[in-house]
Amino acid sequence: MAGKTLYDKLWDSHLVHQDADGTSLIYIDRHLVHEVTSPQAFEGLRLAGRKPWRNNTIVANPDHNTPTQNWDKDIEDPVSKLQVDTLDKNMKEFGSLVYFPFKDKNQGIIHVIGPEHGTTLPGMTVVCGDSHTSTHGAFGALAHGIGTSEVEHVLATQTLIAKKSKSMLVKVNGKLGAGVTAKDVALAVIGVTGTAGGTGYAIEFAGDVISDLSMEGRMTICNMAIEAGARAGIMAPDEKTAAYLKGRQYAPKAEQWEQAVAYWNTLKSDTDADFDAVIELDGADIQPQVTWGTSPEQVLPIGAVVPNPADETDPTKRTSIENALQYMGLEANTPIEEIKLDKVFIGSCTNSRIEDLRAAAEVAKGKKVASNIDVAMVVPGSGIVKRQAEEEGLDRIFTEAGFEWREPGCSMCLAMNADRLSAGERCASTSNRNFEGRQGPGGRTHLVSPAMAAAAAVAGHFVDVRNV
Amino acid sequence: MKAFTQITGLACPLDRANVDTDAIIPKQFLKSIKRTGFGPYLFDEWRYTNYGEPDMDCTNRPLNEDFVLNQARYKGAQVLLARENFGCGSSREHAPWAIDDYGFRVIIAPSFADIFYNNCFKNGILPIVASAEQVDQLFKECESTEGYELNVDLPSQTVTLPSGASFSFDVSETSKKNLLNGLDEIGLTLEHADKIKAFENQHKVSQPWLFT
Numbered sequence: 271m272a273g274k275t276l277y278d279k280l281w282d283s284h285l286v287h288q289d290a291d292g293t294s295l296i297y298i299d300r301h302l303v304h305e306v307t308s309p310q311a312f313e314g315l316r317l318a319g320r321k322p323w324r325n326n327t328i329v330a331n332p333d334h335n336t337p338t339q340n341w342d343k344d345i346e347d348p349v350s351k352l353q354v355d356t357l358d359k360n361m362k363e364f365g366s367l368v369y370f371p372f373k374d375k376n377q378g379i380i381h382v383i384g385p386e387h388g389t390t391l392p393g394m395t396v397v398c399g400d401s402h403t404s405t406h407g408a409f410g411a412l413a414h415g416i417g418t419s420e421v422e423h424v425l426a427t428q429t430l431i432a433k434k435s436k437s438m439l440v441k442v443n444g445k446l447g448a449g450v451t452a453k454d455v456a457l458a459v460i461g462v463t464g465t466a467g468g469t470g471y472a473i474e475f476a477g478d479v480i481s482d483l484s485m486e487g488r489m490t491i492c493n494m495a496i497e498a499g500a501r502a503g504i505m506a507p508d509e510k511t512a513a514y515l516k517g518r519q520y521a522p523k524a525e526q527w528e529q530a531v532a533y534w535n536t537l538k539s540d541t542d543a544d545f546d547a548v549i550e551l552d553g554a555d556i557q558p559q560v561t562w563g564t565s566p567e568q569v570l571p572i573g574a575v576v577p578n579p580a581d582e583t584d585p586t587k588r589t590s591i592e593n594a595l596q597y598m599g600l601e602a603n604t605p606i607e608e609i610k611l612d613k614v615f616i617g618s619c620t621n622s623r624i625e626d627l628r629a630a631a632e633v634a635k636g637k638k639v640a641s642n643i644d645v646a647m648v649v650p651g652s653g654i655v656k657r658q659a660e661e662e663g664l665d666r667i668f669t670e671a672g673f674e675w676r677e678p679g680c681s682m683c684l685a686m687n688a689d690r691l692s693a694g695e696r697c698a699s700t701s702n703r704n705f706e707g708r709q710g711p712g713g714r715t716h717l718v719s720p721a722m723a724a725a726a727a728v729a730g731h732f733v734d735v736r737n738v
Numbered sequence: 739m740k741a742f743t744q745i746t747g748l749a750c751p752l753d754r755a756n757v758d759t760d761a762i763i764p765k766q767f768l769k770s771i772k773r774t775g776f777g778p779y780l781f782d783e784w785r786y787t788n789y790g791e792p793d794m795d796c797t798n799r800p801l802n803e804d805f806v807l808n809q810a811r812y813k814g815a816q817v818l819l820a821r822e823n824f825g826c827g828s829s830r831e832h833a834p835w836a837i838d839d840y841g842f843r844v845i846i847a848p849s850f851a852d853i854f855y856n857n858c859f860k861n862g863i864l865p866i867v868a869s870a871e872q873v874d875q876l877f878k879e880c881e882s883t884e885g886y887e888l889n890v891d892l893p894s895q896t897v898t899l900p901s902g903a904s905f906s907f908d909v910s911e912t913s914k915k916n917l918l919n920g921l922d923e924i925g926l927t928l929e930h931a932d933k934i935k936a937f938e939n940q941h942k943v944s945q946p947w948l949f950t
Contacts, residue, residue: 283944286937287930293912295930297937299948307830309771318924323934335769349769349792356771393945401829401853415829415853418773419860419923427927429934433910435852465756466823469852499826501852522947530947565756586755586821593754684828686765705760705827707783 273540275437276506277472280412280537284395286429295429299394300411303330303366303421304380305357306686307399311422312360321364323428328366329389332357333379334686336372338649338676345372350687364425367520370653378652378678381405381619385489386654388518392507392534397424402619402702404495408488409515410507410537412472415496436546438471438500439539442479444553449736451629452487453621453700453719455479455551456494457559457569462549465567468500471547474539475505479553485514486625493620494702497566506538560606560732561704561717563594568704569717570606572734578602597706598714599694607732609716613697614639614646614727615709616673616720618683621700622651624658626720630700631664633724633738639672640730647674647689649681673727685710698726740862741920744891745843747816749880752806757820758827759854763836767792776832777839781807807840817888819876820847824865825854834861844890846897848873859913862920864892866907892918 274282287295308330315321322328335350337343345351354372361369368389370377377383381402384390390406396413397403399421406413416430424430440459460467473495480488488505495503512531515521522530557571568591570577579591579602595602600609616622616630627650639646648668650656656678659665665675682689683701685708691697693712700723701708704715718726725735767779769792778796785807787800801808807815818837824847825833834857837845843863848870850858858865868876879899880886889898892914898904909917916923927934942949 287933289912291911293910295927295934297934297941306768310773310831313771320924324938347769353769353771391948394948399829399831401827417829417831417834417853417857417860419831419857423924423927426924427931427934428938429927429930431912431923431927465826466849466851469823469849496827499823499851522950526947526950530945533945565758589753590755684760684765686768703758703760703827705758707764708760711764711783711789 272544273542275539275543275545276410276474276504276537277412277437280393280395281434283393284412292433294432294434296395296432297429298397298424299327300329300389300396301327301424302380302384302396302398302403303328304334304400305332305353306334307418308360308421309353309356310418311425312364314422315425320426322425325365326367327428329368329384330357330361330366331370331377331380331383332372334680334684336679337687338679338681338689341373341677375653378655379619379622379680381493382622382651382655385409386652388515388521391515391521392511392537397430401496402493404501404503405489405493405619407492407495407502407504408485409511410505410534412502412504414501435472435501436470438468438473438547438549439545440473440475441477441548441550442475442553443477443550444479445482446479446553446556449721450556450558451719451721452483452490454556454559456491457561457566457717458551458556460494460498460566461569462551463498465497465565466499468495468498471500472502472504473498473500475503480505481508484625485510486623489623490620497702507534558719558722558735560722562598562600562606563591564597564704564706566702566704566717568594572606572732574606576600576602576604576606607734610642610696610731611698611726612644612695613691614643614723615682615697615699615701616647616723617649617651617681618701619651620702621720622649622655624655626700627655627659627664630720630724631667633721633735634671634673634728635667637671637728639727642730643727645674646672646727647676647682649676650678652678682709684708698723698732739860739916739920739922742843742862742864742892742917744889745816746887746889747843748812748814749817749819749876749886749888750806750812750815751819751877751880753821753877755821756823756826759825759830759833760827762825762833763830764790766790768830768832773835774839776836777841780836780840781805811884814841816842817844817846817890818842819873819880820845822848824850826851829853831857831860834858834863838863846873846876859917862917864890864917866897868905868907872905
């Protein structure tokens with residue numbers, strides 16, 4: 271019999287009940303909550319007279335609606351304010367392990383604050399009403415997004431109704447070249463799988479490139495597993511995982527620490543485990559990536575030219591290319607490096623951690639944002655990231671170069687707050703989705719790494735960060 | 739949960755691949771703290787030529803006449819024909835809420851994104867996966883035939899075309915049972931409360947640090 275994959279181990283260790291058709295109840299260890307996808311779930315509990323099964327599994331904070339500047343003015347949009355106030359009210363009424371209200375010094379993007387406080391641990395199941403929950407898989411946790419009805423189900427029962435996914439191994443071998451980052455790996459993988467290639471799978475990322483990455487880089491890759499269609503991305507925990515967690519507020523302490531680490535060391539795919547699909551990439555082949563279209567799979571290396579729909583034989587794909595070029599206002603065969611930009615956004619649950627800001631600052635240091643860039647903003651992922659960056663002087667590097675240094679939040683990744691693109695504006699963004707209207711109606715998004723975004727801000731157009 | 743047994747409903751063809759949940763219901767409408775009232779904003783950026791705001795009255799908004807939902811022949815459609823990877827992107831359940839509120843009860847596509855597919859069942863919407871060739875045929879017939887109605891029968895797991903031809907589809911036994919009976923999933927799960935507690939106790943022994 272073949273050995274077990276990491277995904278098998280995580281699934282088996284949380285299986286509470288299984289029906290004959292495979293429909294299962296999975297126990298949930300950590301429930302992350304934000305203001306957008308939870309109000310209807312708490313209302314459902316209230317209407318049914320139910321209580322949370324285990325409210326000390328809840329880690330919550332508002333992030334999608336919160337403004338990133340002028341905090342003294344509170345939340346000016348009354349509809350956004352009601353949603354944030356509703357989370358406050360629900361947390362008071364139902365209770366939680368961790369809750370950082372708006373303007374708390376530790377508030378931030380839910381997928382940044384969870385790991386920061388040691389509330390995401392290897393071997394856990396983690397859910398959140400947010401597709402980018404896959405981020406937490408970087409710790410060897412089974413983590414994925416759920417809908418609001420499922421949020422209510424987890425609150426009321428501490429379980430999720432699920433069917434086991436198939437397993438895919440994405441192995442990134444070798445070493446990355448200078449200037450090539452975790453974000454480029456994530457985009458390059460999606461370029462291979464397509465946005466639906468991972469549908470129905472849990473993806474395990476492995477290989478020397480993954481082992482060499484920091485926890486921040488690993489989170490960037492797992493974060494984007496969902497853009498390959500996979501609800502969950504996972505990575506085996508190692509010494510770096512333990513080193514990251516040690517001493518964090520909710521990480522195990524004293525003798526439990528040793529016990530936990532011993533258990534975490536078992537969380538890896540057996541050498542004879544079978545995967546339903548295997549994809550291998552060579553890190554040395556991965557170039558800095560830029561998306562040109564309206565789906566993350568529409569991605570190319572910086573040196574490429576925008577594709578020509580006439581070269582595509584599949585009619586559905588050809589139509590997709592035509593639609594994307596029209597929406598993006600791009601001509602076929604335009605070199606990516608000639609695409610001029612209006613805005614630059616460095617932030618989001620994909621790329622707003624300290625290492626991301628360091629990489630962007632290194633490129634921006636001593637330079638100026640180009641005159642054709644209306645706004646270049648840096649939005650740290652949390653209060654902790656912000657303070658750390660300020661201690662290191664990164665904020666001054668950014669502001670001296672002409673970037674805006676904002677308060678933490680989801681910001682222009684999805685533009686639910688005031689940070690957004692106007693119709694026709696073109697943005698280099700370190701976020702995760704380049705869908706139509708994602709950063710504002712009619713806005714045009716190109717996904718890149720933090721270093722590539724900073725280089726583009728300085729040049730006013732895309733440029734190969736390796737030549738800067 | 740709303741029950742689903744069978745319908746005979748007008749089909750509407752949305753001929754785009756990778757339709758994401760941002761397109762199904764744009765982010766500004768996610769600020770609502772309710773589950774209802776999203777129907778007028780379904781596909782908002784494709785459907786109207788102006789910018790939609792939450793709680794906006796849509797009766798006099800300028801329509802994008804080219805968009806399929808705005809064509810008179812598809813008014814009252816209950817079956818949405820879609821292309822591959824429908825519902826990709828964000829986990830927002832506001833997407834199926836909007837689809838349901840608009841009046842669609844069934845979506846037929848070659849493939850769906852995982853989270854969206856699950857979210858449909860929670861809201862009495864039946865997502866049907868059919869082969870790309872089958873979906874192609876439905877698109878062609880629907881576009882060339884006004885008043886193209888499909889019969890969708892969940893007990894027999896069958897879709898019947900106006901020609902009388904039919905095809906069958908897969909659905910998990912549990913989802914089928916819950917959908918047919920409109921069952922409250924939380925209530926059903928809580929019938930296993932003892933099992934959950936027993937699991938929890940054993941989990942506490944094996945990973946005590948998760949409970950401190």
